[in-house]
Amino acid sequence: MAPTSEILTAERILEATEEVLRRHGPAKATVVDVARALGVSHGSVYRHFRTKAALREAVTKRWLDRTSLTLAGIAAGDRDPEARLREWLSALFEAKRHKAGDDPELFATYSVLAEENGTAVGEHIADLAAQLTRIIAAGTGSGAFSVPDPAAAARAVFHATGRFHDPCYAREWTAPGIQEEFTAVVDLLVRGLRP
Incomplete structure (x- = not known):
């Protein structure tokens, strides 16, 4: 060497x-x-x-943390909660779409690694849900949203938008009309959170 x-x-x-x-x-x-x-x-x-497994988990976590860090800045902002929620969901979709489209081979590699590393993925999802909870709780506090349990609402929003961030749907992210479908889902969710 x-x-x-x-x-x-x-x-x-x-x-x-x-x-x-x-x-x-x-x-x-x-x-x-x-x-x-x-x-x-x-x-x-x-x-x-x-171990090799520890190295692969660390590289997976590093990859996932890049998205979390970008979204954390939006979640921590002081803009109107509805605008923050829309921006956060759009940024999540865009980040995942870029990862899949800009380097499809690396995206496929990380999809394999994510399957292997449930702990890193679980922590990533928990972090994203916590960010969404902060946004929805801020909206509840300001009166923009009316939900009895911001954490439960955050999990519901996360799962309802899964088609736009779960890697198993990556092939659909470049389909004609996908942006309009995303906007329609977000509009429906935001209406459901309002008083």
Whole structure:
């Protein structure tokens, strides 16, 4: 292995893992490939991630966290709750659509990894539901929405919009009329939340 002049960090390993996954796919990518890309021994990678499964889960979490971080800024905003809800749902749909359309091979790879890593996916969904709960609770507090349980309403909104963010529907995200269908669903949900 060629010595590397940079300090090996978990972040560098995750970046390299993402590139290796893009090149080789989840079935063929190995820790040895990641180590080779970094110019280190595979033992160096294992010092940061104890198993191949732990490395794959960490890269999955990193990928999902990118979406969560963008949406968290919208959820924490102080705009009108209805506008925030619409913006948040639109941003979620757009983020997922971009991931699927901009790099379909990597999206397919992450879909496989997401199936393997239920914990990371479960945490991601819980985070998104918590963000939605904050928006709906703010709307309830301001009188824009009238729901007895903001958390239950948030889960319902999340599930009702699943077609626009669940990766199993990715093939439909470029279909003619999908944006109009998305808008119709969001309009219906917002009307249902109003007093």
